[in-house]
Amino acid sequence: MRRAPVVIFGVLVAATFAAFFVAQRLKNAPTVVQLFRANYTFSPNGDGRYDRSHITFRVKKADDVTVEILDADGDPVRTLMDDKHLDAYRPIDPSLSWDGRDDDGQLLPDGTYRVRITLRHLGRSLIPQRSIVKDTTPPQPKVRSIGPSPAYGPELLPEPDGKPAHIRFLPAGYRAKIMIFKTAPGMPRLVLERKMAKGVTTFDWDGTTDSGARASAGTYLVVLQWRDFPGNIGSSAPLDRKTGLPILDRGKLPGRGGITVRYLGAQTPVTAVKARDTVEIKVDARQARYRWEVRPLGTATVRARSNNPKTTPNVRFEAPGGKSRMYVFTAHTATKSTRVVFPVQARAAVAGTAAKPHGVLVVLPYTTWQGRNPVDDDGDGAPNTLDLGGPARAVRVWAGDGLPQGFADQEANVFRWMDGQGKRYDITTDLALLGGSGPRLTGHTGVLIPGDARWLPTKVRAALRAFVKAGGTVVSTGTDSLRRSVGFDTKTGRFVKPSVRRTTDLFGMRIGALQTKTTDLTNFTNDPKLDLFKGADGVFQDVEAWEPTERTGEEADLLSNAVTDDPDDPKTVVIAARFGKGLVIRPGFPSFARRVAEDSDPATSALMARMWTLLSR
Secondary structure (H helix, E strand, C coil), X not given: CCCHHHHHHHHHHHHHHHHHHHHHHHHHCCCCEEEEEECCEXXXXXXXXXXXXXXXXXXXXXXXXXXXXXXXXXXEEEEEEEEEEECECCCCCCCEEECCECCCCCECCCEEEEEEEEECCCCEEECCCCCEEECCXXXXXXXXXXXXXXXXXXXXXXXXXXXXXXXXXXXXXXXXEEEEXXXXXXXXXXXXXXXXXXCCCEEEECCECCCCCECCCEEEEEEEEEEXXXXXXXECCCECCCCCCECCCCCCCCCCCEEEECCCEEECCCCCEECCCEEEEEEECCCCCEEXXXXXXXXXXXXXXXXXXXXXXXXXXXXXXXXXXXXEEEEEXXXXXXXXXXXXXXXXXCCCCCCCCCCEEEEECHHHHHHCCCCCCCCCCCCCCCCXXXXXXXXXXXXXXXXXXXXXXXXXXXXXXXXXXXXXXXXXXXXXXXXXXXXCCCCCCEEEECCCCCEEEHHHHHHHHHHHHCCCEEEECCCCCCCEEEEEEXXXXXXXXXXXXXXXXXXXXXXXXXXXXXXXXXXXXCCCCCCCCCCCCCXXXXXXXXXXXEECCCCEEEEEEEEECCCCCCCEEEEEEEECCEEEEECCCCCHHHHHHHCCCHXXXXXXXXXXXXXXX
């Protein structure tokens, strides 16, 4: 029992010395394998570049040949040729090709591999001294900084002194290039591309595109791209393989590749300003001279204006007195203009005063407005929006033309109807409700949300539910509304952790996808006490798009509705439902606000008038 291991050990030692002896003989003997060549570095990552290592050689004497790939431990992992007869001095035809996989088709890890060539008749194996390196790890270009400003956030162009944006990055690799994409507003698109020499570490961008034109206002992303020696391509931000455009929905982009082009922008208060209090609006004109003026929404009457052009960023003026209203602030330089909106609340209804609030409280969907405002907060080159997962600052300059997305079609038209009809109301924002400032829900009979309220702070959602359950009325004139929640970080002033769109709204009603098939909507159920369709026949003609309510849910009861004209499968669009002691009303079609403002559809005008009555009682 004790001698067996010794014998086995002796056999192993003998075999090892024999193998060493044979290897030495092959090394010093005339070459039996000639003209061995291979792609010694390759990157089988599926991008079509250097995806295979091609191997070729010839034998000095005809033989039956086996070719294997060995891993770093010397173990065979792939057989490329198995006992195939090769004639003397004839190259392999076709050449052998290794795709980086083992005999089971599994992709092998990156690393160093060797080729073993076995000649059966000669009884020898040869391992060429040079290894094959499998490397699928791309280089990692990185934008280190963009100056000259050291401040947090994106670099701003144009600089007041005319200097370009100075971009610093890691030394460029092979076939390097720099690309600048406009990421917002709108879909991402390439505006500039330049080749760079290997080893370059800086690039200056003067804010012009490939055509030589000045870049339009918006958010821009600098992307570096180059190859390493094996052919792997790396970029400083993720790019779609098919389109070559930046992928923006995967969270914060790496590095600091953001540049914002802004010629003129303004930032407004997040809550309603009390009448005759001081309004402060910040204007960024890049130190250019500008003028400003204030008008009530929908009118040409100037209520405040600048006496002389100015360059300083802070604009202060007294808020107009009188009833609650939306106002438009317009600033313009010699070549650019922007307009932003802000609400003014009549002093009599401010919490803490003795005056009784007006019956209707208009709640502006400020969270949605800023959540869709495509501004780069952190300087990574992507807009910080709730659509892209946030976070998004609550206070920032309005991008684009200055108006919130959809405001001109939705909220503005509802205000034109209310102001044109001489309606009195209180006004606030969902963010003000969250912070407990301005008019409260308490004391009001109804709440009007005059637009698409995609996101609401979680606490505001709960407050609205409680308001309706206690007997209040909520009218939401937008679509794709009240189905998402979002948190708010008071320390950073950011909206955080936006939810996905739920199938039900905050009142438990199941909402279907927006349909774009033109239809008439017909009064199907009309509760006599509610009389939602009072003053018209309840037929809404040629509705181009609509959002169906598929069911009211367990907590709500249907009272009145108007449905599509499909006799086999009518869908509820306009709906009023009882929720607790209160009411929830949704028109359910995007053109509602426009039709109301234009007074082009008697049924729509009558519905708006009746909803206002229900809100006010």
